[in-house]
Amino acid sequence: MKDILLIFGGILGGLSVLFGAFGAHALKNKFSEELQKSFETGVRYQMYHALIIIISGVIFPFIKTSQQIMGWCFILGVILFSFSIYGLCLSSANNNKWKFLGPITPLGGLLLLIGWILFTINASEIAIYL
Template identity: 40%
Template sequence: MNNKIITTAAFFGMTAIILGAFGAHALKKVLNVDQLATFETGVKFQMYHALFLLFIGLNAHMAEKIKKTILNLTILGIIFFSGSIYLLATDSLNTFNFKVIGFLTPIGGLLLITSWGVLMWNFLKKKDN
């Protein structure tokens, strides 16, 4: 499970860097300042949660079931939150109206919050040794 989590963290970290560079260079020419800031928010949250998953994968004090739950919540959260933000920020560049998927952003945010909540609950319920 740890290898899967760390591999997923590396994938999300790597793609966050790629998307950040793409936004800073290619999209800078075609998006306005607000759209770029929105895109950058998606990149930041993706990277924050890539690092979060890295922490989870390297943590030896958590049950595999908790790790799997956090992994699944975080993957879906990143896809829904950051993914929808990327599409909404670049909506003006295509003919499809991505505003119809705007409801996914808060769902993704809630999934990310829940993943952190699961981490917190896991450690709150442990007795200090």
Template identity: 40%
Template sequence: MQSIFLFFGALSALIGVGMGAFGAHGLKNAISPEMLTVYQTGVSYQMWHALGLLGVALIRRHDPESKLLTWAGWLMLVGIVLFSGSLYLLAMMDLKQLGMITPFGGVSFLIAWLLLAVYAARKPQARRYS
């Protein structure tokens, strides 16, 4: 699938908006303010990285064979699942042990952005695409 990261970016944004609305309306009085903040952090990072996935998808249209871009996209997706997913479950189910998973998602995000920066640094000046 040529536009796999476009698909996952759009799907992640859809889910992020839904999770944000659920948190604002469904969880507001159901969980503590501290856990609601944890939940909102998951939503925020999911939305930023959904946009990151869309960016990777757009860049890959000009360089579909780039391994750096492919790895960056997959790591962003893994980061969303591990980081945001663990925060959602931690907040809603009060499963403190899930806090051990969250940093792996954060590291996935960091490596994804690093790979994107390395890709940008290695590419020659922007070319005009017609």
């Protein structure tokens, strides 16, 4: 599981840099100010969670089920949250909003929240031994 987290963390972090540059430059003239802000939110959350995915892969042994669930919540959460925002922004800019993505964003956010709760629980258990 540690290797999966480190790989996904690296990929998601790198993609957030790519998507951030793409949004700031290639899509700047295509997006309204509101769409630009939404796209940037997706990029920002993706980077934050790429970092916590990498940190989790480094500090946790992943011998507990809660640690594995935490890792998958972060990975799936960032994909559902950020990528649904990207899809909504791109489709809206083309006047063909993919409304089916709307409910996916909060589901991704819920998974991220669960990941953070599990991170806090697992980190507090590790801190006891330090």
